[in-house]
Each structure stands twice: as C-alpha cells, then as structure tokens.
Amino acid sequence: MSAFIKGRNLWSDAWIRITKDRFALLCFITIVGYGLVAILAKFGMIAMPWDVTVGGSYQAPSLADHHLWLGTDLFGRSVLYKVIHGTRIAMSVGLMTSIIAIPIGMTLGALAGYFGGWIDDLVVWFYTTLTSIPNIMLLIAIAYVMGRGITSVYIAIGATSWVGLARVIRAEVMKHKERDYVLAASSLGASHSSRIFKHIMPNVFHQVILNFTMQFQTAIRSEVILSYLGLGVQGQPSWGVMIDDAKLELSRQVWWQLTGATLAMFILILALNIFGDTLRDALDPKVKT
C-alpha cells in the first residue's frame, strides 16, 4: 500500500513542479502542439495536399500566400507543407519507436532484475553484445534487412534503442524486489507476475517516462541520418530528406528548405530536452541539486 501513496506523491509533486516552471510548461505546450500538428496532418485536415505545385521552382519565401511562407522546392511545392508533413513523420517515428522499444526494454529489464540468475546473465549478455556493435552500423544493417521505407525505420530504431531503458529498469527492479512491500506481497502469496506488474512496476514507471523523452529525440535524430544515407523514409517529405536535399540547394542560394526543416527539428528537440530535464529533476530525486 505504501507504494501507491508514495507513487501518487511523486507524480503530483512532479506535476506541481512542472506547472510552476513556466519555461518547462512552455516546452510541454510546444511538444503537445507538435503532436497536434502531426495528428491534423495525418488526417488531412491541414497542409493538404502537400505534393502539388504552388509556385515556380525554388521560389523564395514570401508573405503573399501561406503556401509560400517558407518558399518552394525544386518542383514548386510548398516547403511549409513539407515541413508540416515532416513533423507528422518525425512524431510518428518518435512514437512508433517508443512503442517498440519501451515494452522490450521494460520486459527484459524487469525479467533480468527480478529473476536474476541465468535469465539476468542472458539479458545482460544480449544487451552488452548489442551495445558493442556501433549503433549506426546496426541501424544500417537492419534498414538493409527490412528494406527501405518508414516501417523499417521504426523497427531499426526501435530495435536498437531499448538497451538504456532495460539497464535502468533492471537496476531499479533489483533494488525494489528486496524492499519490504514486495517481500510482504510475496508472503501474502502474490504471484511473480503480480509482484512485477502490480507492485514493482508502478514504482519504477517514472523511469519509463524519462526514457521516453530521450527515446523520442534519439529516434528523430536517427531518422535524419538514415534519410541522409538513403535508407530512410521514401516518397514522403521527412526532415531528413529535406536536409539532404539542401546539399544540392545551398550553392544556388536556396536556404529555405534547410532552414525550415532544421528549425522545426531544433525547436522540437530543444523542447524535449528542456522538458525532459525538468521532468528528471522532478521525478528522480537523486539528481536534485
């Protein structure tokens, strides 16, 4: 029982801290805003259609028409619309990779931490092996195996980014399983799964949230690099593809596509970073300074 009260305190305490910190709140709102834009774009409610010609090739930004706020690309398509759809891709990459990575990290971490012994050895061996291989090479290899396209981007990034979470969860679960409340639960006859999921997990769940903010931005960055390497999203306007296009554009004085995509990405990652930090301070009492 004590666990629940403690948990609620932690969360409500964190919420108060965040709402008090105006800057963090602003970041939170920004992130939600990105999410909203992504959802609206996903359901075709804004910035549709993005792939039609709205002006000449490489038209500079102008305030005349909202299509042209960020200028046009080689085919005269609106860069603003492409940035918005890039947001949709980025958010979906962040979300989907988290959906893949978090359950893997949580399950393996919890199993290893709770049962110890050979299960622990196996899990530790597996993730040590994975981390020994340079992450970028793993990403590339998986992208090759899966073929190109957004699904393989999800899987490649998801499958390579669960290790950090697994480590943390493993350590936390190890700590918690010796605690009184768990021992008490087990003496009352609670099964392993109920001990793990009902008793321990709620107490380590804040780590998952913290990991999520990190996971999200790692995923977005990785997508950019994969796209640059030609292994990323195909036929859709991702930020990575747009930045890659800029290679051919800068010396023609076409700076708007690079600027648009970079700025969109920069603001999102900045917000995630700051919000993540605040969250960490609020949820992880160890680092409080």
Place this chain on the structure above:
Amino acid sequence: MFAYILKRILYTIPILFGVSLIVFVLFHLVGGDPTYQMVGKHSKAEQIAQLRHELGLDQSLPMQYLHYVKQIVTFDYGRSYATKQPIGEMISRGAGPSLILAIPAFIITTIAALLIALVSAYYRGRFIDKFVLISCVIGMSAPSLAYILFGQYVLAYKFGIFPISGFEAGFPEALSYVAMPAFIWLVVSMGADVRFFRNAILEETNQDYVRTARSKGLEEKVVYFKHVLKNSMIPIVTYVVIEIPFLLLGAFLLESFFGIPGLGSMTIDAINSSDFPVLKAMTTVNSILFILGTLATDILYTLVDPRVSFK
C-alpha cells in the same frame, strides 16, 4: 581482485561470439548481390555464375560463417566488392586521415568541455552556470547535419576561411583540411560532454564526505579541487575512455561531407555501394575495439577504485 579481472577478461568471449553472430546474420545473409555490378554493362549469365563462385557466394551458410570467424581471427577481411582492394589495407590506410581529424578534435573538445564544466559546477546555480547549461541544451538540440551544411556553406564557401573539402596527407598540410570539421565536431559534441562532466562533478559535491569537509571549515576551493575533482574523475575518465574506440569510425558524416578519405567516408561509400564485406569488417573491428575499450576501463576502474567489487 585478480579473479575479477580474469573473469572480466573471460566474459569478453561470449560477447565476441554474440557480436560475430549478429554481424554475420545481419550483413552476410542479407548482403546484396554485388555480382551484377561487377561484371559490367555487357554481361552474360555465364560470367555472373563464374564471379559468384570466385567470391564464395555459392558456399553453404555454416561454411560462410566459419570463413567469417577465420577473417576475424586473422584480420584478413578479403577484398572490397566495390574497390576490389584488400579491406585490411583499406582500413589501415583510412585510419590515418580519420585519426588526424578525430584525435585533435576529441582532445580539444574533452579539455574544453572539462574546463567549462569545472567553471560551471564551481559557480553552480549562478548566472554563468545557467548560461552554460542553456548553451549546452541549445547546442545539443540542433541537428548535426545542419551544422555541417551551414559551416560548409558560410565559412568555407561564402567567406573562404577554410577549404570546402579535400585532404592532403602529411603533418602541416592536413591541418587546414581538418580544421573546420574538427571545429564542427567541437560544437556538436560540446553540449553533451559539458553536461555529463558537470553532473559528474556535482554528484560528487553532494557526497557526505564533502559536506563533512565543508562543515569542518575547509575552504571551498580546497574542497573543490582537492576532493571533489579527484573523485569525480572516475566517471569522467570512464566516459572518455569508452568514446575512444568510436573515434576510429570517425565522425563519418563529417568525413564524407568534407571529403576526408578516412574510415568514415569509406563506410559511407560502402553503404552507397552495398559493399557488405567492408561494412562487415568495419562493424566487426569497431565492436572489438569497443569490447576491448570497456574491458580496459573496467580493469582500470578496479585498480583505481578499491570500492568496486565484483558486480
């Protein structure tokens, strides 16, 4: 302690096995078929079969795995599909340019980050600390590709301060080419480094013995430099040592953009030409270096810090 070290060394064997298995499965089984590109534009089916045989692509999988293990042991990774050069030689030739870029960039970045972190931690909570932290977060948040493109366009193309790209071997000649990529390296990795170092120092500041020392009336500067610094070096050194093996892979985006013929651009070329033998070799070599690097740190750690016991 020696038992621990021995155990730690032996533990690298299953890890190496795991790495070789994963790398083999990922690169060997799915490695694209290079033969069609290699036979040229007027090719015939008979020539293709002949080439596949020469490349050993018609062997059974366990045989191919054994062949790969042999490659790891003998460090003879065969020849590249695309350039037809021996891969061992390509790696040793590419290591030079990579290291000329990576080592100075790495050392300068680490030292600068450490100095900034020290100042920032010393004045924690004050304006300068906040300023450093904010700069770090901002620096970390911009995509590195944008730094590269911007640097190349503005500094090299517009103002002509640096050569746009290229490389010349030899000591003074190489510097002008690596200056800008090194500078971008600095900007890109500074944020994360400073933050990590600062946190490591601060964590030590909160330890009980520091409070005791302070309460005993020791001067803040003495406490800071004599105790805090010394002890916070352990996580910092670990962090730095772990990064070293990755230097060889180089900042491969940097190398490829600036035309530095190092291992990084070699890897990018290999990606663009599905040159799986090269990718496999690079992955393996890097993994092994990483395993050795962590091994060295762990052993160092036990020697330096007697508090560490097995697990």
Place this chain on the structure above:
Amino acid sequence: MNFRKVSCLVIILIGLSACSSKKEKEPENTLHIATLEKIKGLDPAMAGDLYSGDEVARAYEGLLQYHYLKRPYTLVPMLAEAMPAVSEDRKTLTFKIRKGVLFQDDPCFKETNGKGRELVAEDFIYTFKRVADSKTLSEGWWIFDSRVVGLNEWRDEGIKAGKADYAKAVEGLKAEDKYTLKIKLKEPSSQFLYYLAMTFAYVVPHEAVEMYKDDFRRNPVGTGPFVFDRKESNLNSKLIWNKNPTFRKDFYPSEGAPGDKELGLLVDAGKQLPLTDRLVVTVFVEPQPMWLNFMTGKLEISGIPKDNFDQALGADKKLHPEFEQKKIMLHKEPELDITHESFNMSDPLFAKNKFLRQALSMAMNSAQVVDLFYNGRAIAAQGPIPPGLAGYDPALKNPYREFNIEKAKELLKKAGYPNGEGLPVIEYNTLSSSTYRQITEFVEKSFGLIGVKIKVNTYTWPEFIAALKNKKGQMWGYAWVADYPDAENFLQLFYSKNVSPGPNDSNYSNPEYDKLYESSLKLTDGPQRTALYQKMVKILVDDAPWIWAVHRIKFTLSQPWTKNYKLNQLEHSMMKYLRVDTALKK
C-alpha cells in the same frame, strides 16, 4: 566564454595550417585536372567505367585510337604502324606493330634489370587472352566474345580446367613475326576496330601481371605517355603522373577539323608528345570543391556543377562577363549518350500494351526535365541515336514524346485504363542518391497527371543493377553512354539476343527489328546502313520500349593558359596533347 575558447582554437589551427610547406617543387608545366569518382584500379581489363578508362590510358596504349581533333570521330593508328590490312572476306585483320616501342621501366622486367623491354605482337595476344580468361573477371570480355576464332573455346577450356593455359595457341590470334599480328574473326564486323580502340584492349606486359598479381591494378606498366607515381598517389584522392622519359615517337597531329586552326589548336603540330611534364588528377567526389579549385586557378580544366551553372553562364548559355574577362574558355559538345525511362517488356503489364507505354511517354514533359535537372544543358531525345552519329535525324519528331496530357489520357483509355482506372500501381526502381530521389519525384508527378500511380523501390547501385539484370521491377531510369562512334552501339540495346543480363534492359523483343539489326551488321558505314538504322529507329519510336529522355550536352571550362584543349568523348589518352602556357599562367 565558450565562444572565445573556440575562436582561439580556430586561430591556432589556421596559424598551424598557414605554415604548411610543400615537400617537393612541382614542375611549372604541370597540368591539374579533376575526376569525379574514386578510381577503381588501373588495370585495362577492368577499366569499365569512364573515369578508370581515362586513368588507364595515361599508362597504357592500344592498337588504335581516335584522332584528337577530327570530327566525326575517326580511328587512326596508335601502337599499330598503320590501319590494318583487311582480307577480301573482311574476316582477317593484319596489324603491323610499331618497332622500338618500349614498356615503361619497372622492376618486373627482371631480365633487363628493370629497363622496359620492347613491345611485340605476342603482347597483344597475351592481353586479349587475359581479357578472355574467366579468372581475370574482365568487364571487357564482350568485345571478343563469339567474335575471334577459337577464343571462346580457349576460355571454356580454362573454366573447365580451373586455370587458363596461356601457352595454348588460339587460332584467331597469331603473331606472324615480332611485329605482325593477325586476328581472324568468325564473322566480318564493322565494329571490331572500334572495340580494339577501347581501353579493355590496351596492351599489358605479362611480366607485370605475373609479378604484381592482385596488386597489378595499382602498379601500371604500359607503353603510355605517363608513368604513375606509385608513392605519392592514392586512387581515392590524388593520382600523379609523370612524363614517361622512354615514350615512343608520337607527334601532335598536323590537321584537324575545320576551325581548329583558328582556335589555335594546331600551333603545336608535329611536336613530340606528351606536352606536359606532369599530370595531377584530383578526385573530387563532391562537385563543389572542384568548382572552387577551378575558380582559384588550381585546376586547368573543370566541368560546371549543376548548382553553379547560373553563376557561370547566362540564359543564352554564354559565359558571364567576369569569366570572359579572365579569358576562361567555354567548350561544349553534345554527348554521345541517352538517358531514358525503361519499360520492362518482360513484364505482362507492358509486354503487349503499346498504348500504355505511349501514354506514359506523353505524360513526361521533357522540356521540364531539361530545365530542372540539366539547366538546359541537354537535348530532348526523340529516339535512341544521339546527335553526332550517322543515323541521327535532326528532323525526327517523335509523336509520343510531345507533352500532351489530353492525348496521353486518350491513349490510356485505348490501353484499357481510362483515367488510370484498373491499372495496377507500377513498380518503379530508383537509386538512393539525392538527385535520383528528385528525378523519381518528377516521374511520380508526371504519371500522376494522367492518374497513374507508382510504387518506388529505392536501391543502392549494386541492388539496382541486380534488379535490372534479373528483370525485377516494371520501370526504371537509366542511361547509356557510347562505347564507340557507331549508332549500332545504341541499336544493339533492343536486339532480342541482348536481353538482361545483357544490355537490352527493357527486354524488348521484336523479330522484325532483329532481322533489320542483323542485316545492318553485315554492312559497312554508308548511306545504305544509315537508311537501315533510321528504319529501325522508326520501329522503336512507335513501339516505345523506352521513354526517350535526353541527350546531355557537355560543358567544360578551361583556364586561358591551358592550350590545345578540345572536348573528345571517346579518346581516353587525350591529356598527352595538352600544354600549360607557363608564361601566361604567371
């Protein structure tokens, strides 16, 4: 704080780099040129791409070459003393080899203590056998394949035995004496002499191949005008070639095409080649640095990157005044090539549906392609034959290459897919580079205009080639660059016996066309053959196995002190004719 440290550092680095010193002084008469790809190797048998071919031709030579100045491209002797004597039945060619030609000095010549020995007819036989040897894995085997009497049998025996027997004679390759080479062909061929001018047939000494083995590709030993500086060069970044001190007597031509004299291209007539002491070839993987180096005078010749085109030339395709002032010279010439979108005719969707192919062809706006992707540096293609080759018809207007959405929709209806309804999504193969991605987007948009959808498969180059050779996918963009100046080189791309993995990438097969092609092979160059070529083109235009895209136009710039430069797209050895006017350079 952060910034100040950083800037200090930058200043230190700049300071250090400023005091760089050159180790050895370069001869004044050095020519600096660029190449756009890393060089795969310097083995003639492997020189399948343009860039390797250029480098190979610095060290090696063949029997024949193209006249540097004359147009249309004409074959002239290189290591042969004269053009070969051809027998009555056109099946036997007899070459007289020049006397006294020496291979470059190299440690592989052990008997002469490293001095290069004299070239003999047997060297050519060895070279040709080496190309035929399956172990060599030469990309150039096709030039001899099924043409030289007995050579295929020799190759097959080698495959069977696991090792080729070079001592065994081949009936069609005979050295009658030290300086006489007799080649016997199975069938008369109008193209065979062109094959002999390709770098695959450049002569190599067996001593070097035997000594360097796998590393032969980095240790060239030929008879050519330049010697490779093995110590200072790196195939991935910079190749240095020094004048060959034992180079044979080879002189600058004394006649050229009309107008060459006025351009000063005949000033050096009759002078011993090469005209430069050193040739430095820098590899620029990205075009931007090449451009910058040219602009600062560090390169004698440069192409114009797509992105810098507006900077150099106006809309009228003439140099901007500041370039004129610097006396930079512009050279342009249509390339002997064609880019295209192929329909995979082995796929049931396209095999029988001519109207569908024609409809898609009409939806692609080639004027826009020329504009967006080539800065206007291309000619919209109407058929397979590029300008500059006999058979090219400037008056030809391909009715299906007109950009006309209405007509395209009509054809699509005729094809059985009104407004694209019922048409499956077309699988389109492409490459993963930025430029290809943009071209693919263009194709997608164009077909979208008539309601046709594509599914894009993005590949790396080897994957792309593998898919194409395995007839996978339904459409793809590709290009063909001439191997020799005969339209046959383009027309063979539609011969049914050349389907994938041969060069007929659309797997086009038409018995009527095949018959015409086969009869054209029997003819020599002349009005009759040209008429036949045009008849074949007509069939292709109507059948539309490709969407003919463009013939590119090559634009290059040269510095005022670069003398004797004339674009030559077929002769790889052209650098021996160039000279640096050292007085002007200062």
